[in-house]
Amino acid sequence: MKSIYDKTVDVLMFREGSDEDSNSTTPIITTGSIVWGVLLRATIVLIAFFFVMDSIRGNDYWWVSLFFIWAFVAFPAYRQYEKYAKRIENFVEETLCGSCIHFNKGAQSCNIYDEHVSKDYIPCEGESWEPR
Ligand code: SF4
Secondary structure (H helix, E strand, O other): OOOHHHHHHHHHHOOOOOHHHHHOOOOOOOHHHHHHHHHHHHHHHHHHHHHHHHHOOOOOOOOHHHHHHHHHHHHHHHHHHHHHHHHHHHHHHHOOHHHEOOEEOOOOEEOOOOEEOOOOOOOOOOOOOOEO
């Protein structure tokens, strides 16, 4: 079980989903964690940029913040989303839950049991499975 500190660092660093994540009963990377990471990083970048611009007394270079947002927020989030989408695609192909109508791709969970599913954990053990 990860601490809140570790979870926050995962989100902040956009840690890529590892094999360990693929087999974990609680996925680390979800659409929610990516959105949360974007908000957290964008806030930090904008606050840091505000202080830097304030210290050099120049608002003429505000557009430089767009570069930092691209480099530290948008691009890492895009890469993380690509990785997440690929993992979900594999998960859908390889697992029983992936082919079930009750599977929630965004949260990697079951809508009926309200639990995360994994390659090794099927909450209903196949009894509630229905085709898409
Ligand atoms: S109903 Fe069963 S097979 Fe379908 S997503 Fe939920 S746990 Fe998986």
